[in-house]
Amino acid sequence: MGKVTVKNLGKAYKSYDGRWARLAEWILPFARQRHQLHWVLQDIGFQLEAGEAVGIVGINGAGKSTLLKLIAGTTQATTGSVAIQGRVAALLELGMGFHADFTGRQNAVMAGQLQGLSGAEIEELMPAIEAFAEIGDYIDQPVRTYSSGMQMRLAFSVATASRPDVLIVDEALSVGDAYFQHKSFERIREFRRAGTTLLIVSHDRYAIQTICDRAILLNGGKLEMQGDPVEVMDFYNAMLAEKERQTVRQERLADGRLRTISGTGEASITSVALLDDDGRQLEVVEVGTDVTLEVRVAINAPVSRLVMGYMIKDKLGQSIFGINSHRLGMPQADLQPGEDLVYRCRFPMNLGKGSYSVAISLSRLDSHLDTNYEWRDYSVIFHVINTRHPDFVGCAFLDAEMAVERSHDRASVSKDGVTA
Template sequence: MRGSIRVTELGKAYKRYPHRWARLLDWLDPFSHQRHDLHWVLRDLNFVVEPGEAVGVIGVNGAGKSTLLKMIAGTTRPTTGSIHIGGRVAALLELGMGFHKDFTGRQNAYMAGQLLGLTARELDALMPSIEAFADLGDYMDQPLRVYSSGMQMRLAFSVATARRPDVLIIDEALSVGDQYFQHKSFDHIRGLAEQGTTLLLVSHDKQAIQSLCDRAILLDNGAIAMEGEPEAVMDYYNAKLAADQNQVIDQNMTGDGKIQTRSGTGEATVRDICLCDESGHVLKVVHVGQRVTLSITVDTLTDLPRLVLGYGIKDRLGQVVFGINTHHTQQVLEHVKAGSQCQFEITFEANLGPGTYSVQTALTSADTHLNNNYEWCDRALLFTVINKDKPDFSGVSWMNARIVIEKT
């Protein structure tokens, strides 16, 4: 089926030799005893990407993400297993792959396009749109060696997406571009997805994964550690980043069918959390711009040298709309005794767009959870925002804009 990707029992191993002479002897006499060990980068991967689906692949450096994409794109052969892809594949992997530094941008566009399976006649017809999207001006006819990395990415992306591919594979390439072209590229990717292109994206950008992808795959030590909804996978990945602290990671299904991730050492915990109006009444529904107080009660189970509370408000896609902690507000609690109870009252105007939101909480000793993660809890509180008395508007933020009109 065009646009589908099926990965079955996929594995990739590289030979490791004790010294260079062992490599030579292995090459001269391949049928003698084995002189190398196998280092498995990926092993026993199984997943399916349906036509038109957008899937993000995440994981720490060295988890095997780029190797997986190279095998799917066909630039690296698997050691075990198989990959079946339906339709034409366009891949943005290593920056400048298929380019020659002494050729002009236009000449490289023709070469890269032919590597993607386009004919010279097709490229002649597509060249005006490639030039327009890349927006390189006179540099289009300059040698590639005078290009910046961002300019190379512009050209590579423009060629790869000049004709809608059945499968588009991107490996962190867009991260080197300027902000304007990143926005332009992501809008174009969304358009391709709406037309039915299957997307496989590797990125450390949480917002890109959660806004573009229908599903996410977490790779850890060459295996699939988790697969599912992007927000839940990103939350689990975020928890694993602090996994060397003797912490526990727990995931549970909430009443709305979403996965809640809780992690930490348990040295401190949020005992109670609620959202209240100015009269102290607990709220589940908030009006746009309403003044509210987020009340958080924290229990400490051991003596803590420092206690920092952080919180973030996330939209329905799991993207943080606003977040801050008491480290940045210079309100760190020092030398907190075991058995203490700390009450935090956070008052703000809910200048949010209509929709559903969640609150995540973090109890740490510093500005991040990577040092001492006492407790991190996603979806600790859910609430809904409705527009009761404001003009109709779009977006996740109410700006209270005032428009002045003068007629002459």
């Protein structure tokens, strides 16, 4: 149970030149067609195995929410089909299905019935719904008095009161406070461990990369890319920076990882290396060792302002540390073709054991989303080992010290500091 199969799915809406054209087509159904089809989704096909988690990403208008509605069955497809095995729970648009004049409790009952739960099941689950939503006495107040966050709390609590075979979540969670978002994602993780199939839309890179087994990128209503969440999110971020599809490319590295490179090319990265104090290139680094990240840059066209930044990421693609020359007060100005620059960034390798990568950015301002000259993921891949320090846990080495004072040690010292 929980398998989802999407085949050749498409959704189009009719567009008319004016209201009279719509009326004429309705009155004369066998006359000439008076509308054009506006496709928001075309030729979408993929499959989710039972227990798999898939994230859907894309810019606004890419068709993400429409796709979820088609899968959930709240919108009818123009072409293609969706087949789902098992019970589905969907959290789509905020407040979707809620009646503003009914109380939260009444809306919870109706929403539960729409999910296929019986009256007895809903009554049994109601205390758990109230406890998870944490909206107090508002549960018996009209929903029109709720804030958006309270609506989301109630909607999520109802949708997840009983573990579904398939859980579909749109971006509604983004309106909640940090506490409830954390609580909600923990419930999603619990469902995943229990075998629920998950389909989620989110702009949160951390959520996609930590929860999902696979990611799907939609672009202009079509399936642009699907695969490893880190690789898909790298490509998606490059698209956001570019807005020009032809300047984004990907390369398969020797270790199988997919590197994303984007940029307009006025400035380009010629080499990146992680070096020790003797200038030797490092692939394996001991915890706490001082290293230098050397980045060489070529100027290919006039550049009024240049900012170089780097981001260290762990093996899951999560950001560990990032800084750039703008934040350090070191932007370079009025660069001409033929010039080259060498950036040397020195820092102690105070990271935990594991595999890491470095992404490099060349831009005009603080963010590569504004005039991206080049963005390059996996510029350097290195491994951190620990043979000289206590075997600590985590991604940061704090070189912490510890002192212990036992009660009998204190008792053996007299008030004047002389041992009794």
